[in-house]
Amino acid sequence: MPAFEMKKNAAPHPVLSYASLCQTPLGSIAALCDTDGLCAIRWQQTPISIDLPDNHVSRETIIQLKAYFAGRLKQFSLPLSPNAVSPKLRLWLDAINSVPYGQTISYAGLAKLWGNEKAARAAGSACQKNPLPLIIPCHRIIGTDGSYDRYSGGDITAPSSPSNVARKKALLDLEAGLLTIL
Numbered sequence: 001m002p003a004f005e006m007k008k009n010a011a012p013h014p015v016l017s018y019a020s021l022c023q024t025p026l027g028s029i030a031a032l033c034d035t036d037g038l039c040a041i042r043w044q045q046t047p048i049s050i051d052l053p054d055n056h057v058s059r060e061t062i063i064q065l066k067a068y069f070a071g072r073l074k075q076f077s078l079p080l081s082p083n084a085v086s087p088k089l090r091l092w093l094d095a096i097n098s099v100p101y102g103q104t105i106s107y108a109g110l111a112k113l114w115g116n117e118k119a120a121r122a123a124g125s126a127c128q129k130n131p132l133p134l135i136i137p138c139h140r141i142i143g144t145d146g147s148y149d150r151y152s153g154g155d156i157t158a159p160s161s162p163s164n165v166a167r168k169k170a171l172l173d174l175e176a177g178l179l180t181i182l
Helices: 056-069 087-097 107-114 120-129 162-175
Strands: 018-024 027-033 038-044
Touching: 018 056, 027 056, 038 056, 087 107, 087 120, 107 120
Parallel strands: none
Antiparallel strands: 018 027, 027 038
């Protein structure tokens, strides 16, 4: 299933109108929506304060994230808004989204899925630009040698910071059935 469905006449940049928040052991999460669907997940280690009302999509996002963290949900089913990403990034996100729950693929393997096996660096860049971490599972992309020493999810520190790498490991362990986060 493609991560983003193209919509004709969609605004080039979303007007974020709705948000729902939750706190998890891996940090604070905000589901940010426009009128078309979920636009972004803000995930950080400090509390999030956003003065926007919630809507059915933002609330459902939090419900599904909690079920995912509890090990009860393996695939998200949410309306996603493509308005904030380029057509090229949409293709990368579709490739990332095709990696099944509990499985991993290398950056080179992702590049091959995308259509250019020599674009492993671009695959890493696409993971780092993913506006929907967790929903579009960039944590499932690892090094060719099986290493996972970089991750941008959950903090603004460098992708190689130990706390970011620990969050990636926790997500992979969750999907392997070794951990329940909530």
